[in-house]
Amino acid sequence: xxxxxxxxxxxxxxxxxxxxxxxxxxxxxxxxxxxxxxxxxxxxxxxxxxxxxxxxxxxxxxxxxxxxxxxxxxxxxxxxxxxxxxxxxxxxxxxxxxxxxxxxxxxxxxxxxxxxxxxxxxxxxxxxxxxxxxxxxxxxxxxxxxxxxxxxxxxxxxxxxxxxxxxxxxxxxxxxxxxxxxxxxxxxxxxxxxxxxxxxxxxxxxxxxxxxxxxxxxxxxxxxxxxxxxxxxxxxxxxxxxxxxxxxxxxxxxxxxxxxxxxxxxxxxxxxxxxxxxxxxxxxxxxxxxxxxxxxxxxxxxxxxxxxxxxxxxxxxxxxxxxxxxxxxxxxxxxxxxxxxxxxxxxxxxxxxxxxxxxxxxxxxxxxxxxxxxxxxxxxxxxxxxxxxxxxxxxxxxxxxxxxxxxxxxxxxxxxxxxxxxxxxxxxxxxxxxxxxxxxxxxxxxxxxxxxxxxxxxxxxxxxxxxxxxxxxxxxxxxxxxxxxxxxxxxxxxxxxxxxxxxxxxxxxxxxxxxxxxxxxxxxxxxxxxxxxxxxxxxxxxxxx
Ligand code: AMP
Ligand code: MG
Numbered sequence: 001x002x003x004x005x006x007x008x009x010x011x012x013x014x015x016x017x018x019x020x021x022x023x024x025x026x027x028x029x030x031x032x033x034x035x036x037x038x039x040x041x042x043x044x045x046x047x048x049x050x051x052x053x054x055x056x057x058x059x060x061x062x063x064x065x066x067x068x069x070x071x072x073x074x075x076x077x078x079x080x081x082x083x084x085x086x087x088x089x090x091x092x093x094x095x096x097x098x099x100x101x102x103x104x105x106x107x108x109x110x111x112x113x114x115x116x117x118x119x120x121x122x123x124x125x126x127x128x129x130x131x132x133x134x135x136x137x138x139x140x141x142x143x144x145x146x147x148x149x150x151x152x153x154x155x156x157x158x159x160x161x162x163x164x165x166x167x168x169x170x171x172x173x174x175x176x177x178x179x180x181x182x183x184x185x186x187x188x189x190x191x192x193x194x195x196x197x198x199x200x201x202x203x204x205x206x207x208x209x210x211x212x213x214x215x216x217x218x219x220x221x222x223x224x225x226x227x228x229x230x231x232x233x234x235x236x237x238x239x240x241x242x243x244x245x246x247x248x249x250x251x252x253x254x255x256x257x258x259x260x261x262x263x264x265x266x267x268x269x270x271x272x273x274x275x276x277x278x279x280x281x282x283x284x285x286x287x288x289x290x291x292x293x294x295x296x297x298x299x300x301x302x303x304x305x306x307x308x309x310x311x312x313x314x315x316x317x318x319x320x321x322x323x324x325x326x327x328x329x330x331x332x333x334x335x336x337x338x339x340x341x342x343x344x345x346x347x348x349x350x351x352x353x354x355x356x357x358x359x360x361x362x363x364x365x366x367x368x369x370x371x372x373x374x375x376x377x378x379x380x381x382x383x384x385x386x387x388x389x390x391x392x393x394x395x396x397x398x399x400x401x402x403x404x405x406x407x408x409x410x411x412x413x414x415x416x417x418x419x420x421x422x423x424x425x426x427x428x429x430x431x432x433x434x435x436x437x438x439x440x441x442x443x444x445x446x447x448x449x450x451x452x453x454x455x456x457x458x459x460x461x462x463x464x465x466x467x468x469x470x471x472x473x474x475x476x477x478x479x480x481x482x483x484x485x486x487x488x489x490x491x492x493x494x495x496x497x498x499x500x501x502x503x504x505x506x507x508x509x510x511x512x513x514x515x516x517x518x519x520x521x522x523x524x525x526x527x528x529x530x531x532x533x534x535x536x537x538x539x540x541x542x543x544x545x
Contacts, residue, residue: 012073015082020094020123027237029230039144043227045234046098051120052141056185057087066179066209070125086207087182088140095123099143103221104285105336114285115145132211139205152188156493157545158204161296167484167511168293173271175293176210190544212242216337217285223340255350262334262358264291269330270365276302276402280312282321282329284336298541301483303528304399313542331358372478373406375471399435401527406479408433410472414459423449480514481525487532
């Protein structure tokens, strides 16, 4: 991961030699105070604040593709100037670091001011292709938005953010990216189980990268305080910088912009549902205005298919943010954004239209992705609704791994054996997807076999002249083989805490090609082992990070 000079690309430069811009700072109202103590900030979109240095920044990981996107070379030392910048110990000329002010609805309640309590945006990089990218350090120390917390992040949650944002990108899900992971050499105290046993853990800083980290909550706080001038300036800045195709600001532009946000959010959620990602904390301060997956905290991946599953222990009782609720929560969050933007939009029906766009887009995208997952051209034939609902019922009856089930479905002998195969023969290719032997008990086997027969008949009817290989390829592009299973992330963390970065590097390399077979890495596609079923970090996570 750390490369010698000889391996360096020709047009890339050292991160320290990039040129930086600061349009957010330049164009938006700043907090008039500079005092870096927790406080309520007014009439501002951000506060200028510098990262707090750490004792011994050491680069643990650097994502080459993200570096390339920025025009930056992989550093040749894990403790040199680049580690100092990415650990928060050095601010480069041209950088104007700040913490953004935002609020948010948390678990359905307005929570007031939140803001970047431990994230500090260093600057923007305009990459060789003209795209703008914010460099943001998470875990960089206290800001006026830190409330009672320490501004830091532990290694385990930083590894999870670093790995998952990259894994999501390669799955084709809109997401923020991660450039680097830096160990700080400083202990951070966390009560991981919220049971009164705080422990010292290694600290870390992740450098996140995205065109913008603006959230729904950046608008909500301004609307809540009736700071309408700042609200308009932020909207105009975001549209001008990130949605220039929408044209000059006007009530009609704001309305089209809201529709676009609804469209993007719906598209993102359909992708989460496709790959089995559960965000875990879909508060409005964790919803990106660009429709990117943002803020990787107690997220998780569906293993056994269960729409009520949530990885977040804080949400275990009400399951507000469980897998199956994600579309409706996104819509609720968009409605909160709509309320915040209402002062800019005269025609209130425009907001309702936007929310309707969410519904239509999600419906369409969800059908498309389910059809792709099943290898069907469409899902609008008579009987398709039942085929789907019966499948999702079956997947819940015996614990069935969602990722493996869909991946293995493509291996079903649609052409040959279907007419003669008995139930065991039909179910057999899916064996690895089941967590228990119940699937092979006679009653369940015959229900599954029955569904598979219907499915095979449906595929055959539609297939016509389309070669099977084409269908299988389409399915394999919709059904990843490798996802960042909860226990895999935990194994990477355990290894790294022992000083071994090789496992994480291997996992990251495999997750760069999640749809490819990569047979040498088969075991990274296995269903969750039994030891991981209830192990912390492998099944459920607290918000402590
Ligand atoms: P989250 O639940 O991670 O989305 O965070 C909600 C709010 O808490 C945001 O304003 C964060 O910046 C803030 N926050 C979370 N952890 C910390 C921390 N260790 N120090 C300061 N602020 C934090
Ligand atoms: Mg957050």
